[in-house]
Amino acid sequence: MSHDHSHSHGPGQACDHGHDDHNSPEAIQRTIKKYLMVGGILFGGTVLTVAMYYVHIPSVAMTIAVALLIASVKAAFVAGVFMHLSDERKMIYGILLCTVFFLIGLMGLTIWAMHDPPMQTLIDGKPA
Amino acid sequence: MQPNPSFLEQLKQGFMPILASEHGKDVDHFILLIHWLMAALFVGWFGYFCYSLLRFRASANPKADYTGAKGKLANNAEIAVVIVEAILLVGFAIPLWAKAVEKFPADKDATVMRVIAEQFSWQARYPGKDGVFGKQEMKLIGEKNPLGYVEADPAGKDDVNSPPKDIHVPLIPIKVDGRDTFKPVIIHLTSKDVIHSFKITAMRMTQDCIPGMSIPVHFTPTKVGKFTLTCAQLCGNGHASMNAMFTVDTPEEFEKWLAEKTTKAGGAPQSFE
């Protein structure tokens, strides 16, 4: 759980973090360019993934790895730029970090649990 | 009629049912050990609790002390709990579990059988003389073939099905490393429909039976007798009556029982419904 200590804030001491420089028209103009570029990257990434499907990589593991890698890169761009995560607050990072940690726990431990003997699947009646 | 132990007698047994398996000793011992730890913590803290309530009641202590308790008592108690838990975990639970659940004896050194659960009954299958089970396909299951065995498979020719709700195992004395013990039992558990749980309290054994999986368990019986095999997982409206008799026989009695089943069945897999 995220808790940043705001000890320093005595009663009534407001301090504005100068949030405005991100929101000035010039800054927005600059980011618009960025948005369009990221849009381009996303299109490109999709084309790449689909192309890969037709190219036929010989190893299954490789196919999965590459496809997920491309997807992750795309996702990183969406989250980082479109969702402004790249300059978001500590608080949000904390929350997302916890979430990702638990998600990995859920997936990882479940899969691990399903593959730890002595459990065996019954295939045509013969315990493997 | 069975003698019915009195409350006190049962208390002396630690309120545990009669024990009839080898690893069960360890289970009982371990349960006892944890309960000692729990008792120590409970008595300690409860004593402290009563004492403080008495001593610090408002009428006796009208002015509270801002700082309260000093000293390391609480810390030490916490550290002690951590240490004891760690010992129980590393010293007992993990190795004992590994032994009881994972370290299987070789098939040839054990009585091997399959037990199939269904709503609301249990049935066992023995591999017969050749020690090999016939091929089994779930989709062949029908009224005539409750366990779905492939008729054509030669390995299955001498297999024997137990009648429903009546499972026997032999108690065969053997020597392991010069120590007198008995032949272990390996049971492959599965279920036809929903999840059931194979529980024999006398053996200190519980294991879920999950459809689509075959899960092996093993234990070493140490006493002849009739024991209850109960279903410990909610499995429908007959859950409470999904029982079976789990009988540990002397080798002779077991052979007799098995032979009876075999001759009746004419040597072929057969159910007794």
Add this chain to the structure above:
Amino acid sequence: MQAKTSTHTQEAHSHEHHHDPGFLRSYVFSTDHKVIGIQYGFTALAFLFFGFLLMMCMRWQIAKPGVPIPVVGGMLEAMLGDVAKGGVMSPDLYNAFGAMHGTIMVFLAVVPLAFAAFGNYVVPLQIGAVDMAFPRINMASYQSFAAGGVVMFVSFFIPGGAAQGGWTSYSPLASVIPTNGQTFWLIGMVLLITSSLLGAVNFIATVIQLRAPGLTWMRMPFFTWAQFVTAFILLLAFPPLEAAGILQLVDKVFGSSFFLPSGLVVSGKPYDVSGGGSPLLWQHLFWFLGHPEVYVLILPAMGVISEIIACNTRKPLWGYKSLVYSVLAVGFISFIVWAHHMYLTGMGTKISTFFQTTTMIISIPSVIILTCLFMSLWGGSIRFNTPMLFSLAFLPMFGIGGLTGLPLGFNFSDLHLHDSYYVIAHFHYVVAPGTIFALFAGIYFWYPKMTGRYMNETLGKTHFWLSLIGMNLVFMPMFFQGLYGMSRRMSDGGATYALTNPANEGVVTALTSTVIKLNVFITHAAVLLLIAQIPFIINVFMSMFNGKKVESDNPWQATTLDWQTPTPPPHGNFTKEIVVYRGPYEYSVPGHPADFTPQNMPDPKPAK
């Protein structure tokens, strides 16, 4: 509106805006956190009582299998039909009541009462906020909860009755039962989960954003901390169950096989589905919520009793910081212990070692929390009023429940104890004389704040002592039954396995008559427990009208901000600007004039 840090205190919150909003607006579709809290509270109490009544029917059946239930048997038959033929509970009905007792108690009674009701009412007050951060979402949360409750309730009366798969709803059983109870259960659960998620978002945002100036994290009352962590647990643990619920719903309604393996044979016939699913997947997804959920049941309760103990010992909580870090640790670790409910599904050494290690690790912060609360008594000046009595009783009761979690947490002892009454006894000790007592304590404690009147002390103390005795007589014998090997969810109380059953002639481990007689004993004790609630119900309703009026806005002379408002608090909560100067439990501060120094009081002149 300017982003002054002190905006929420507008002196003149005033009556100009405050045109009378009418009955519906102020009581049914209110967005005021206090009204919503009270709505949650009454709905949840009603469900709590209903869940108890279900269990009373079941207890009768356990004690006297096959004998018609007195008084209500006929009613059940009239309402539910054949499942209660002749006033006798059929196994189907027993299973339905059992599943619904668990579901209702957990999701419709304790979570809404402990988290939503107390949280809604108290948290904004304790942090000096005017309301929750998103009042309309708050209202939506209650409505979603109420809808879920209605769906669950209606399911009793559909053909075939309510869900019969246990509150854990393991597939394939839950999917294979041909009636529609499970479908209703799943729809109800999706609504309840949605409600909790909305609530959780709201709580977290409120605590992070709306704390009064000066109320730093380490000055936050422990109750608010507990609610904060609870909200995180709900936020992140519930969605996987929602996913699982959706998958099971698709299984049930569209005939898919997420949780059904290939080759199922039900009642002798191949089950007509595609197969290829995994029954264990359900269990993983369920317990991924299920375990954190038990901390959802206990953490708010711990929060409640911490407030009450601090106030009624007239001294600060001992080890406030340890408490905070422990509760954070519990919240965090609770996500990675879930498979200790699944030791006996065929688990290998490696994975079960992992899970029992985390299970032992999570018991340590719990021990620390309890230790801190015990140590807080030392040096206090203890006032034994009703809320305090319930809070004090919580400690050893939770202690027993928590300690008996340990033998379950080691897989090797769980081998014998799994799915026996030992488990039932373990968790009822934590949730019934544990959580429920804490909730009673909270009701007695905050009642004066909500109504301006105290609850009656004599009735309260009668309620306390009878409940304490009743609870222990009900749940203590279950440990013995469990050790002896009596399984849970037995619609005949284990009679089939008992020596009294002639078929068990000569069976060595059949249940002895002592074990069976305990069933009857427990049922009698449960009746006592039921009777013990009468003074409480009378007290709740009577005191509203003729309870003793409070002498001041702060009747218990407490320090936290919830007591520094008018009683009962108006819309908008505070009439003066709130600025916080100190920690939450500054009782009996040496040199201060009174034995309590409210958080928002500027430094008082030292008493000379």
Add this chain to the structure above:
Amino acid sequence: MEIPYTVKPRPDTGLYNAKLGIWLFLASEVMLFGGLFSAYILLRVGADLWPHGMLSIPIGTFNTFVLIASSVTVVMSWASLKLGKLASFKLYMTLTIACAFGFLGVKSYEYYVKFTHYDVWFKDDATAQKYFTAAYGEKGEADVRKHFVERFHLHNTKATYDPHEIQLAGHIQGNPLFASHKTLAKAKTEKIMFEPDPKFGSHDHPKAIEIPVSDVKRLSAYVPAHSTYFAIYFTITALHGLHVLGGALVLGYFLVTADKWWKKAPEQFANRIEVGGLFWHFVDLVWIFLFPIIYLL
């Protein structure tokens, strides 16, 4: 008596309420879809058979483009607001919503195709053989079986299949929706006219064949009951589709009320668009993973 920080961020956290709220909500959404993805992985890893290549990749790719485009337009609409250009905000927002409904339209079409496409399992292998030969001829049958093996597996994975389980794919004459052996039995239908799919790599439809229902063991449209694969496909994409729909409705509401809000509280309005946009991007993000996992791998 107003709730603070609905517009301006709280200084110590740097966030306004709704932004924190939406991120918390998205965190729970991550766990929701994470749970479903975990289920997907587990089912797939544990499966004996896993259908493959059952969805149209060009259509899926097209839809991916649509969704990405909408993500760009929604962020542009926010930026326009920040620049004070209400008209261009409206334009971008309209485009976004158009994309959303375009996406849903395409998805509905894909669904419809599946709901009218059938697999038939026959009561035994000999019967299956008969119909395969009737549809594809002696030689063609072997081809189809080979393709069948491929269809169920990842590239280059060794296929083991049970000959009993081979199924004939195609359409039922009249294109009924959601038929199954159960509905046929209920309707007491005696036979169906079945139009098998073209052979792999060909476009010629084989002649329709008549199949007596008594020869059928199982018949299922490509619906959740067909197989775990379709079950997870429909569940996740439908849930995703609901998110698209919900998002589109909310954004549509913002678009319709834009003038009013813009006059009344421009800053708060921009915040709302940002929050709506965050949700929208998240929906896009889910699809970015969904597309390769379900269509390609």
